[in-house]
Amino acid sequence: MTQEEQSLADDKMRAEIAKMFAETKQISVNTFLAPALAAAALMGGTAAIIKLFF
Numbered sequence: 001m002t003q004e005e006q007s008l009a010d011d012k013m014r015a016e017i018a019k020m021f022a023e024t025k026q027i028s029v030n031t032f033l034a035p036a037l038a039a040a041a042l043m044g045g046t047a048a049i050i051k052l053f054f
Helices: 003-053
Strands: none
8 A cells, every 4th residue: 555545544534533523422412402402391381381370
């Protein structure tokens, strides 16, 4: 393998690793954020209904 081919292979590997890191970060944020937002919406809706009747 020539130096140029090795450099190209290294660049491809770095790009693939960066893509995987970005996807992992997105999954981590969605895993935490979605349930937190759903809980906040449920609590807000419940508070609004209680405030309406009392």
